Structure formats: structure tokens, C-alpha cells
Amino acid sequence: MDEQKETLQRIVSTLANKNDEIHNFIDMLNQTIRNVQVNSSKVIRELDEEFDALYSVLDEMKGTMANAIQQERAHKIKALHNQLSQCGNALESSEELLELAARTLNIMDPTEFSKAARQIKDRVTMASAFRISLKPSISDSMTHLMVDFSLERHALQALRFLPVPKAPEIDIAACLVADNCITVSWRMPEEDSRVDHFVLEYRKTNFDGFARVKDEQPWEVIDYIKDTEYTLSGLKFDKKYMNVRVQACNKAVAGEYSDPVTLETKAFVFNLDNTSSHLNLKVEDTYVEWEPTGGKGQEKVKGKENKGRSGAPSPKRTSIGTRPTAKGSRDRFTGESYTVLGDTTIESGQHYWEVRAQKDCKSYSVGVTYKNLGKFDQLGKTNSSWCIHINNWLQSTFSAKHNNKSKTLDIPIPDRIGVYCNFDGGQLMFYNANSKELLYAFRTKFTQPLLPGFMIWCGGLSVSTGLQVPSAVKTLQKSENGLNSSTCSLNSVAQ
DSSP states (O other): OHHHHHHHHHHHHHHHHHHHHHHHHHHHHHHHHHHHHHHHHHHHHHHHHHHHHHHHHHHHHHHHHHHHHHHHHHHHHHHHHHHHHHHHHHHHHHHHHHHHHHHHTTOOOHHHHHHHHHHHHHHHHHOGGGTSOOSOSSOOOOGGGOOOOHHHHHHHHTOOOOOOOOOOEEOGGGOEEETTEEEEEEEOSSOOTTOOEEEEEEEEESSSSSOOOTTOOOOEEEEEEOSSEEEEOSOOOOSSEEEEEEEEEOSSOEEEEOOOEEEEOOOBOOOBOTTTSOTTEEEETTEEEEOTTTTTTTHHHHHHHHHTSOSSOOOOOOOTTOOOBOTTSSOOOOTTOOEEEBSBOBOSSEEEEEEEEOTTOOEEEEEEEETTOOTTOOTTSSTTEEEEEEEOSSSOEEEEEETTEEEEOOSOOOSEEEEEEETTTTEEEEEETTTOOEEEEEEOBOOSOEEEEEEEESSEEEEEOSBOOOHHHHHHHHHOOOOOHHHHTTOOBOO
16 A cells, blocks of 8 residues: 555656646746737737838828929919910900001002001011910920839839848858957858848857857847957956857848857966965955955964865866866965965966056065965075066065066066966066066976966955967067076076
8 A cells, every 4th residue: 555655646746747837838828828919919010100101101202293293284384374475465466467457458648558558567577476486385295294103013012021031150260269359250141131230149168069058158149230240359268168159130030040159268267276375365266465464363273274184185076177276285375475376277388367456556476386385485586486576665676586586677567467378388478468568588497387476465466367368479479589698597497
């Protein structure tokens, strides 16, 4: 009986779930019916508006053309009335002369008759009846104002609902990924004059494919694009790839999306490691700020935590896209080493990031280091760290540091510094991030994984990651054929 009851309970649960599915489907169908009613009413209103607009145009054109006919009629009638008036005057004058000539014929006196005859002859010569045209000055034809709308009628009879635009085709060869910008180019499979605009959608992903997964980010939308090319600028490349797709829209509807295209957006992404940063530093993702009382009363507790920590790291599950991390694997910096490191190591390739200091920042350093930097060590004062240092305390100084050696840089201090690291090529270069002017370059042989490093005292630093190596930096790097002797004095082959 218990087994039957358990079976029945499973059946009841299955039926209940199925009933819920059916109820949800019914709700969806009812909502779809309501949507159909609302949308059909909307398109009927729009249809009425379009036909009303068409009627308005036809009425306006009819009025304009009828007015032209009326003006032509008035012009012709006026001209004919003028000619009719001239003929009446000529006829009246001619009849008067005719009557005068008849009376003259009855004159018996030869002298008087001759005189009267000459007068009549002179008047006849000047009579308007012999000078007016007896042909109508205006034709009665109005055929030049006739119309034939047979073509227009055929066009109106051919009116149909707007066709759905076809899916555009993204031209992968014309797409460009550079300087944290993506230029997407596409074309229509065939000419479509009804296309009004395009919609571009994009989303970041760590998957090299088109299939959507549950944790995938939603599409970002750029609407009302008139051209067949668009550039997404100011992007942060914190994922390996970018999916893009395009759809064409006419006045009424949007067409199908193009096949999605996946573009590689590889860049160096890291956060600041707050597990090993100095206790006087307040660290939040990519921002660090010095706090004078931040570590008081906490060092003893943290010391106990460090003693209780096992030296061997616990195994971690990894997946595609997991970045090498150094987080939680070292003691906190202490003493006067107000240091915080990045949480992601550099083991190969070319990478770039930028740093901006607060205006009131008194002292800070930006560079790279091996993982073996001691908790009391400062950037640039060991043979395993390289940096540039800015000191705004009392007077401003700008210098490059390595292995406890310093080189003063007699150049203006930029408000934003770009760091370029070519691990395989042994190059560490610092740039004015605004002008891309080279500030200083180290050349060495990196033999261990590197970590971005930062020191800060009295102020704060903002770090920008997810940046590609700028095209201008690549150009400068290629043209950098050698370093001057003063720069080489700080270079080393790291052991």
C-alpha cells in the first residue's frame, strides 16, 4: 500500500505540474489574444491615418489642378470678350459709315458730292473694321489641361502591406576591432528601398560561439542607424568575445536578425587584490585610496589569520576563460610599503592598462613586480620590480625606479599614465595615456610571472583595465629600436 501511495503521489505531483503548465499556457494564449486585438486595432488606426493622408494629398492635388483649369478658363474668356468688344466697336463704326455713304449718294451737287465722297473714303481707310482680325485670338481647346491617372490607379491598386525586410549580412572582413572600439559593417542581400533604418545589438561573452547560455549577458541595443556601418566606441573588453547582430527595419516592421558574428575582444583584465594590500589602503575593485588610520587595531588580528593559513593553496576548479590569479596567496604589505597588487598574473603576451591619480595625491608608483615582492618591500627598490614614481610632496618629482636605482625624468607629469608590458619581448613602457607620448621604457628579460603593482600615499588611484594595446602604442613600440644609455642603466636581466 505504501508503494502504491508513493506511486500515486508521484502521479499527483506530475499531474499538478502538468496542470500548472497548461494554466500558464492558457494565460499565455489569452495574453496573445489580447495582444492580437490591441495590435490589430493599432494597425487599423495606422491604416486609416495613411489613407486619410492619401485622401488629403489627392484632395489637395484636385483643388490645385481645378484651380489651374478655372484660371485658364477665365483667361480665355477675358481675351475673347476683349476681342468681341473690339468687333462690336468696329461694326458700329462701319454701319455709321455705311449710312453716311448712302446719304452721300443722294447729293446732286457735283462739288458737294465730291467733297463728301473724299471724306467717306478717308474714314473708310482709317476704319477699325479693316484693321481688326476676324480670327479668334484664343482657342477654345482645353486638352492641355486634361489628365490621365491610369498609371496612378494601377499603382494604387497595387498597394500592399509592407514586406518584412530580409536579414542583413555582416561583412566579417570589413569589421574592425581596435583601440577598444568595434566597427561593424553589413549589407543587404538585395536592394530594398523601403528599409528605413537598422538596429545593431551586441553582447559580451566568454564563449566562442553563437549559442546562448543561461548566464549570458543580455543584448545591448543601438537603434535608428541610417548607414550600413557603425562603430561602438569606449568599450571595456572584460570578456574574450563580442557577439554582434543586425536587423533591418522599414516603417512598419523589423526583419529577421542577421546571423550573429563573434569578434575577439581579448584584453588584460584584473582587479586590485585587497587580500594582500596594506591595511592603510582602501581597495575596491580597480580603485585604491590611502587612509591614514585604516590599519590601526587590525594588524594583530590579520597576523593571526596569516599564521593559521596553510602554505599550500587549495585546489580550484577551472573553466574556459579562467584567468591566472595570485589573490590570497601572500601576506599583507606593511610598514611603509603602501602597496596593492593586481590579482591576475602576466605570463606571456602584450598587455596594457592605465592609471589616473587624484589631483591631491602626494605620492604614488605604478609598475610591475614578480610575486616574490616582500611585505616590507617597495616598488622599484628591488631587482624584481620596475616602476615610475611620482612625488608631489613639497615639490614635484618624476622618476623611473628599479633595483633601488632611480632615474629622474625631466618631463611633465601626465594626469593619466598608460602601462604597456610585452612579457615575451622584455619591454615595460610607460606612456602619456592622452597623447601616447613615451615617458620611459625598461628593457629586460622577464623570467617569472608579473603582477601589476601600485603604491599610494595620501590620495587615490583609479585603474582602467580591459583595454587593448592602443594602435599608437603599437606603432611607437615597433619604431622603438633601442634605448638611450641612461635608460639602460636601470635595465637588468632578472634572476
